[in-house]
Amino acid sequence: MGTNSFLKVLPEMVTFLRVAELGSFSAAADLLGMTPSAASRQVKRLEKEIGVQLLQRTTRQLRLTEPGTEAFARCRELVLAAQGTMEIGQQYAKKPSGRVRISAPRAFARRVLHPLILSFLARYPEVDVQLIVEDRDIDPIQEGVDLVVRLTPNPPEGLVARRLMMVEHILVASPGYLASGAAIHHPRDLGAHRCISLGEHERDNRWRFKRGDEEAEIVVQGRYIANHTEIRLDAARSGLGVACLQMFVAQQALDEGSVTRVLPEWEFQGNYRGHAWILYPPSRFTVPKCQVLIDHLLDALATGRGKKLNASSTRRAPPRATN
Incomplete structure (x- = not known):
């Protein structure tokens, strides 16, 4: 993956994080305002870009693979950093x-x-x-x-x-x-x-x-x-x-x-x-x-x-x- 190529899969990282947290494509899709099929496509696109399988999918549950567990931790750090960035303005608010x-x-x-x-x-x-x-x-x-x-x-x-x-x-x-x-x-x-x-x-x-x-x-x-x-x-x-x-x-x-x-x-x-x-x-x-x-x-x-x-x-x- 090129130096800046990760930029095009930032939304996919967020979707993967929410799917892993909630254990469901449908629940994550509801939270993110998209369809379950769109959420599934985004996770597959992220897996293709990274080159490893992140989720094991069965008819009953989703389970993180070993690389998926590491990716989950990194994506969580990314989202927390993004949330912190959005809140910087409040750090300097008078009230x-x-x-x-x-x-x-x-x-x-x-x-x-x-x-x-x-x-x-x-x-x-x-x-x-x-x-x-x-x-x-x-x-x-x-x-x-x-x-x-x-x-x-x-x-x-x-x-x-x-x-x-x-x-x-x-x-x-x-x-x-x-x-x-x-x-x-x-x-x-x-x-x-x-x-x-x-x-x-x-x-x-x-x-x-x-x-x-x-x-x-x-x-x-x-x-x-x-x-x-x-x-x-x-x-x-x-x-x-x-x-x-x-x-x-x-x-x-x-x-x-x-x-x-x-x-x-x-x-x-x-x-x-x-x-x-x-x-x-x-x-x-x-x-x-x-x-x-x-x-x-x-x-x-x-x-x-x-x-x-x-x-x-x-x-x-x-x-x-x-x-």
């Missing part, structure tokens, strides 16, 4: 403007992000925000999202990761429930109580705790299992038992007194511990509209609100009721 698309898990989006986005919109009137609430992992490059919030101990490679806050898990129950049952001073006391657990995996009913050098593990049981944090919170408020929740979900109920923290001196070693991270594609430049939102979230969560969402409540379980 951040435009729309930022940000995704986050449901509970975190509702309890943490939403209030902060409201204050952000008031502060930056030229920037709009589209909040995409999804519990699944979203690929910002493939799905066209500017920023992604993910709760994990290990952020994925290939993306810039900024830590927003620690995600602390705690136990709560209603004051009425705690007053009517056996006192809970040690994790082993949970064996005599109804516990509201996640229930997505068998290990979710094995609750582990740590206090200094002391560790404890207890198999819990209860009448209600739910894989949604807001539902577990509501069940705890209703007196159904002791629920495991993220601190940011339970904080308002703790402040209101509708639930009380259980075993506050023990660290709950949940299966989903970690931090909340804000993720975005690597680039030499971060466009102003994204940068100001990132900075706003980091500043807010590093100060009062972030500390409150992870602060240990001083509200203790009431003493056991006596007859």
Whole structure:
């Protein structure tokens, strides 16, 4: 291939990238505004120019060949560079403007992000925000999202990761429930109580705790299992038992007194511990509209609100009721 001959297949590289990302000629064609047959012809033309097969085509799926995998990585770099070039003008704009698309898990989006986005919109009137609430992992490059919030101990490679806050898990129950049952001073006391657990995996009913050098593990049981944090919170408020929740979900109920923290001196070693991270594609430049939102979230969560969402409540379980 000549020095400048790659210029004539730049569109074909973009089409190949989208086909490989989406695993479908039809889906890529819809995204690019062409027919599936046109998308197929462009990929074949690219393969002819390069001289190797990039995709293995079957009636059920598309699969990258070994050279196709390398070409995919190079084409992705090319598209990212092109997107960065198109955004250079915004780097020098006096005011951040435009729309930022940000995704986050449901509970975190509702309890943490939403209030902060409201204050952000008031502060930056030229920037709009589209909040995409999804519990699944979203690929910002493939799905066209500017920023992604993910709760994990290990952020994925290939993306810039900024830590927003620690995600602390705690136990709560209603004051009425705690007053009517056996006192809970040690994790082993949970064996005599109804516990509201996640229930997505068998290990979710094995609750582990740590206090200094002391560790404890207890198999819990209860009448209600739910894989949604807001539902577990509501069940705890209703007196159904002791629920495991993220601190940011339970904080308002703790402040209101509708639930009380259980075993506050023990660290709950949940299966989903970690931090909340804000993720975005690597680039030499971060466009102003994204940068100001990132900075706003980091500043807010590093100060009062972030500390409150992870602060240990001083509200203790009431003493056991006596007859």
